[in-house]
Amino acid sequence: MSLLIRASALTKKPVVTLDGEDIAQVKDVLYEGSGGSVIGFTLSGRGLFAGPKNVALPWSEVVGCGRDAVMIASDQALQEQQDLVASHDIGERNVLGARLVTDTGVDLGAVVDVIVEAADVADVVGYEVEASAALGGDARNVLIPLPDALSVSGEALMVPAAALDFVSDDLAGFGAAVDDFRASLRGEN
Amino acid sequence: MNRLEDRTVDWWMWILVIIAVIVIAVALVLVVQSRRRSGGVIAVSDIKKPSDPGSQS
Amino acid sequence: MLFSEALRRPVMSISSATSLGAVDGFVVDVKRPQVVALRLAGSDQVIEWDRIESFGPDAVTVADDEVPAEQKGRVQALADARFALLNKRVLDDRGDESGTVHDVDFDPESGRVTSVITSTGSLDGDRLIGCGPYAVVVRAADAANS
Numbered sequence: 376m377s378l379l380i381r382a383s384a385l386t387k388k389p390v391v392t393l394d395g396e397d398i399a400q401v402k403d404v405l406y407e408g409s410g411g412s413v414i415g416f417t418l419s420g421r422g423l424f425a426g427p428k429n430v431a432l433p434w435s436e437v438v439g440c441g442r443d444a445v446m447i448a449s450d451q452a453l454q455e456q457q458d459l460v461a462s463h464d465i466g467e468r469n470v471l472g473a474r475l476v477t478d479t480g481v482d483l484g485a486v487v488d489v490i491v492e493a494a495d496v497a498d499v500v501g502y503e504v505e506a507s508a509a510l511g512g513d514a515r516n517v518l519i520p521l522p523d524a525l526s527v528s529g530e531a532l533m534v535p536a537a538a539l540d541f542v543s544d545d546l547a548g549f550g551a552a553v554d555d556f557r558a559s560l561r562g563e564n
Numbered sequence: 565m566n567r568l569e570d571r572t573v574d575w576w577m578w579i580l581v582i583i584a585v586i587v588i589a590v591a592l593v594l595v596v597q598s599r600r601r602s603g604g605v606i607a608v609s610d611i612k613k614p615s616d617p618g619s620q621s
Numbered sequence: 622m623l624f625s626e627a628l629r630r631p632v633m634s635i636s637s638a639t640s641l642g643a644v645d646g647f648v649v650d651v652k653r654p655q656v657v658a659l660r661l662a663g664s665d666q667v668i669e670w671d672r673i674e675s676f677g678p679d680a681v682t683v684a685d686d687e688v689p690a691e692q693k694g695r696v697q698a699l700a701d702a703r704f705a706l707l708n709k710r711v712l713d714d715r716g717d718e719s720g721t722v723h724d725v726d727f728d729p730e731s732g733r734v735t736s737v738i739t740s741t742g743s744l745d746g747d748r749l750i751g752c753g754p755y756a757v758v759v760r761a762a763d764a765a766n767s
Contacts, residue, residue, distance in 0.1 A: 386603025391712060395753025401603065408607035417606075426596050439761070441716025446758070460608050469604035489605040527607040 379546050380440070381503065382489040390418060390432060391444045397421055398450050399428055404491065405460055406499045408468070408527040413497035415459055416445070431456040440493050470532060475502055475519065477536040481509045486532060487516060490549065499525070500553045502532065510542070518543045520556040535560070622676065622729045623738075624707065632661060632681045635674055644681060647725070648700045649734060651749040651757070656732040658696045667700050669693065676729035703754040711739050712756040722757055 382404045390399040399418035406413045415433040419425060436452035437445055447453075475483040483504050490501035501520045504510070510517055519534060520541045526533035541556035543549045624647055632641045646660035648667055658667040659681065669692065674682040706722050713719065720740030727734050727746075734746035737757070748760040 382605045383603070388716075389755065391716075391755055391758070392751070392753065393714060393758050394751035395709075395712070395756045395758045397753075397755035403604045403606050405606050405608050408609050414608055439713070439715035439717075441713070441718075443718035444712055444716040444756075446712070446714050446716045460606075468607045468609070470607050471605055525607075 378440075378493045379500070379550055380491050380493055381546070382491055385416070385440070385445070385491065389421065389444050390416075391446055392449050393438065393446065394449065396450075397444075399430075399432070399453070401432075401445060402427060403469075404489070405431070406489075406491075409525060411499040411521060411523070411525050413491055413493075413499065417456060418453070429456055430454060431459045433459055434497050440497075468527075470502075470527065474531045475504050475534060476531050477534055477539070479536040481536065482507050483509055483519065483534070483539075490518060490546070492550070492553075501549060502534075510539075515544070518546070518549050518552070520549070520553040522560050523557060622727060624725045624727070627676070627681075627729075629662075630679070630681055632659065632668060632683060634685065635682050636685050641668070641683065646705070647727075648696060649704075649706055649725070649752070650695075650699055651706070651734075651752040654734040654746050654749045656727050656734065657699060660700070667696060669696055670732045673732075704752050706737070706752060706757055709752070710756045711737075711741075711744075711759060713759050713761040714750060715761045717761070718756075 385404055386401050388401045389397040390401060391397050398421075400421055401416045402419040403417040404413065405415050405417065413434045415431055415436075417431050418428040420428060430453040432445070432447065432453055436447055436454075438448055439446035470486050470489060473486050475486050477483060484507035485505050486502045487505050488503035489499055490503060492498045492500045499521065501518050503516050503518050506515055506517050519538050521538070522535060537559065538556060541552040541559075543552045627644055627647075630644045632644060633639070634641055642661035642664055644659050645662035647656050648658035648660065649655070650657045656670060658669045659673070660667055668681075668683055671692070672683045672685075674684050706725055708721055708723075710721050711719050719742075722737055723740055724738040725734055726736045726738065726743075734749065736743050736746050737749065737759075744759055744762075749757065750760060751758040
């Protein structure tokens with residue numbers, strides 16, 4: 376069983392231990408640029424004056440990731456942030472706002488959100504973009520499926536042009552669109 | 565006359581100081597909050613985990 | 622018996638036949654899950670479950686036996702208001718919320734928590750995992766069946 380979630384829905388979610396204590400909240404979602412697997416979350420404190428924390432939460436320690444909270448066994452699950460990810464990556468490689476470009480050189484628009492498939496292993500499976508002229512450009516957001524292997528830099532994200540045949544407007548049908556897209560890529564190879 | 569003018573300046577100074585303090589306090593809260601709220605999605609290039617799948621060919 | 626039914630019931634001492642106060646709250650150890658003490662109105666003092674002789678329809682009767690110190694300490698730790706169940710949000714181990722705790726059903730003989738009544742339904746006491754300042758954590762519905 377898997378669940379498609381927008382990354383923006385994960386950020387700000389409380390991180391709660393099974394003992395019922397909210398020890399942090401999600402700040403950033405970290406994923407592996409080439410493979411798309413979610414590595415974990417950076418965290419910030421819960422209070423009004425609480426800033427970012429030095430500890431991060433690896434995805435492997437997440438017990439449950441639902442509508443209202445990210446559940447962990449205990450505060451032992453948290454790791455020093457520098458053990459999980461190099462600090463220079465954070466802040467420089469935020470994909471929100473980056474341009475999404477096809478391998479044929481068509482600018483699809485700016486990435487406004489990232490779609491995560493959450494299961495035992497979490498994967499980035501799609502980008503939500505503010506559609507550019509190439510996609511109709513009537514100021515709506517569309518979801519673009521991603522192949523298994525991704526290409527990401529600080530300035531732009533690359534997708535195969537074939538992804539355009541599997542675009543959806545909402546999350547409801549998007550899981551199937553991702554599967555179809557990836558199946559078609561495998562078929563071509 | 566001169567002395568009266570000096571006092572007027574002092575009086576305005578205090579108002580400015582109080583306003584400045586309030587502005588700094590509000591700015592501090594806003595900075596902390598914005599640092600906290602700015603959630604992003606970050607593509608990481610080098611994972612510092614021993615279990616690196618090594619997906620680059 | 623529900624917490625709401627047992628509230629305001631007088632607590633009587635058997636030896637002196639005097640009232641020690643009225644029941645004002647419950648201290649629950651969710652790990653067992655068990656009512657471990659009663660709170661008395663207008664007092665910080667708690668009545669440990671082991672001291673309760675019977676949970677009668679009109680009064681709770683207590684003997685005057687002293688409770689061992691180490692057990693007292695554990696009850697005191699749980700008596701912190703941060704661990705109270707009532708009105709706290711219910712969160713399952715998948716991270717989904719399902720209302721808040723409205724009432725708790727317990728066995729007046731043993732003190733065992735049999736079920737928790739929430740704003741969206743009721744759930745088995747065995748599904749309780751933990752209770753902290755933020756939420757009462759329960760096992761998700763499907764996982765409990767398997």
